[in-house]
Amino acid sequence: MIKLNNINKTYFGAQPLHVLKGINLDVAEGELVSIMGASGSGKSTLLNILGILDNYDEGEYYLAGKLVKNLSENQAAEFRNKLIGFIFQSFNLIPFKTALENVALPLFYQGVNRKKRNMMAMEYLERFGLKDWADHYPNELSGGQKQRVSIARALVTSPKIILADEPTGALDSKTSAEVMQILREVNATGITMVIVTHERGIANLTRKIVHLKDGIIESIEENDPDKMDFTKEIK
C-alpha cells in the first residue's frame, strides 16, 4: 500500500533543516503501524508527506502502486479525496459547520448529492454513537466526541488508508483508550492505518512500531497488541 524509497525532506527556513534523511518503509494493505519518536524527530513531517499535504525533496513515494511525485494540485486532491482519510490531534473540524456537515464535506468534493451525502454522514455518526449530536457545532462537543466526528469524516469516503497524527494527543486517558479502540476496529475492517504518536502506550496497541530518531528509522518493532492489558491505563 505504501512504499517509501530514500525519502529526504529539508525545511528551507532561516536555517535549512534536514528533517528526513533517507526514509525507507513498506506498509502492506491492512496493516496497523505506528510511528514513534521524540518531539521534533520528524514524525508529522513524514505523515504529511504520506498524506500528500506536503512535498518531499528526494526519493520515491508509491501510494497504492502509483508514484506520488510532482503531482498537479488536482491529482493530489483526487488522491486525498479517494484514498486517504485524515485524523489530526487538533481535530481540524470546520467550526461553523455542524457535525453532520463536517462529516459530509469530503463527499461534497466527490460530487455526491446532498441527500445521499447527509444519509451517509448520518450512518457514520450513528456508528460512533453521535446520532444525537449531528446538528451540533464542534464547540458544543467534548474532545472525544470531536475526534469521533473526525474519524467519521475520515471514513465516510471509504478510503484505503487512514493517517492519524497524534489522534489522542488532546484527549484524556479514558477517551484515548476509546478512540484507540475505535481505530483498531476500523483497521480490523481492512483499512490500512498509520498512527503517529510519541506515547508508548498508544504504540503498544499497533502491530508494527516504527521508531524514528533524528530523521532516520532507528528500528522497526513487531508487536502484539492483543497481549496488552486493556484494564490498565494506556497513558
Place this chain on the structure above:
Amino acid sequence: MFNRDFWSEIFMALKRNKLRTILTGFAISWGIFMLIVLLSAGNGLKNGVTGNFADRIKNTYTIWSSSTELPYKGHKAGRFIMLNNKDIQLLESLYQVEEVSPVLSKGGTLIFGEKSRNVSMEGVKPIFKNIEGVKVIEGRFINENDMRNKLKVVVIDKNTNEELLRTSEETSMMGKTVYINGLSFTVIGVSKGMAFGEMGQCYAPYSTIRAIYNVNEYYQLTFTTKGLDTKEDNEVFSKELRKKIAMLHEFSPDDNRGVWIDSQMVNSLETMRIFNTINIFIWVIGIAMLISGVVGVSNIMRITVKERTNEIGIRKALGAKPRSILLSIVMESLVITTIFGYIGMICGIGLMEIVNSIMESSGAGTNSEMGMSVFVNPTVDISIVVMATLVLIISGVAAGFAPAWNSVKVKPIEAMNYR
C-alpha cells in the same frame, strides 16, 4: 458546479461574516450611489443652463448701442452711438451675414379695459424668436404673414398677461384687443419674456412698427451668419465688424465700447467648454470613487482569505480542488458587489427621481422672473449607471482574484497550521 450547494456555501460565508459583508457592501453601495448623485447633479446643471440656449440658433449676433470710451477725431469720449440704417446696409453687404433682424423699440402704455401698464414694444422679425430664444408659453410668436400684411398683433409678456387677467373674468388674453399708445392690437401670444419690474415687454411685427412710427434708429440689431463655425472665425469676424462700424460712426477702432458685439456662437462654445470641464471633473471624482470601492473590496477579500486560511487547508486535505476554492472566493466577492452595487444604484436613482419630481412640482431651479433656469432634470442615463456597476463588479472580481489565487497555491499543511 453552480448548484444549490454551491450557492448555500457562498451565502453561509456571507452570513457568517455579517460585519465584513456589510462593510464591503456599504463601500460598494456608497460608491455607486455617489457616482449617480454626482452625474445627475452635473446633468441637472447642464440641462438647466443649456436649456436657456436650447431654442436659440447659434449662428447669431447681437449689436447693442453704447457710449464710446476713447476720444477720436475731435469727438469726446462718452458719445452715445445710435445704430441706424447705414449699419443695416453695412451688415447686408457682408457675405457672412445671412439675415438682419433689427429691433425697433418704442415705449408706451398698454391699456386693456380699466387696466393700464407701461410697456416697451419691440418691433421684431419672426426669426427673433430663435435668435433670442424667446419662449412662447401661450399662443404663437410673430410670423411671416403678420410681417407681410403689417398686422397689428402683439405678443405680451407673462407678467403683463397675469396683471391684465387679475380680477378679470377673462381666463385668457388670446384674441383680445389691447390699446398701445392709442392703437388697437390683437394679442396672439404670451412669452416667458424678460420683464424688468413694472415694465412689460411686448413683441409686434417689425413691419407694423416701422410703418406706424417710421423709426430709423436702433438700440439693438440682430443678425444671423453663415460659414462662421469656430470661435476663431467669430472672433476675427467680430473684430472686422467693429472696425467697419467704428469707421461709419467715427469712433476709434481701438475702442472696446461704442457698440457691444455679442456672438451667440462664442457664448455657447464657452458654455459648452465649461460644461465639458465640469463633466470631466465629475467623471474623475466618480471613477476615483469606483476605484476606492474596488480597493475596499480587494482589501476585505484579502482579510477574508487570511481568516479562511485554516478552513481552506482543511478543505484541501479533504479533497477540495483549487478550482472549487478559487471559485467560491471569487463568487463571494461577486455576490457582494452585485447585490450592494444594485442597492446603491436603486438608492441613487430613487433619490434623484424624488429630487427631480419635487423640483418639477415646485418649479425650483428655474428663475421665472428672468425666464432662466439653472438646474433642470437632474437624472442620469440608466445605461451609464449599469455600465458603471458592471465595471465595479468586474473590477471587484479582478480584485478578489489575486488573494484567492494566493490562498489556493499554498500547501494544505501550511494552510492548516497557519495562525
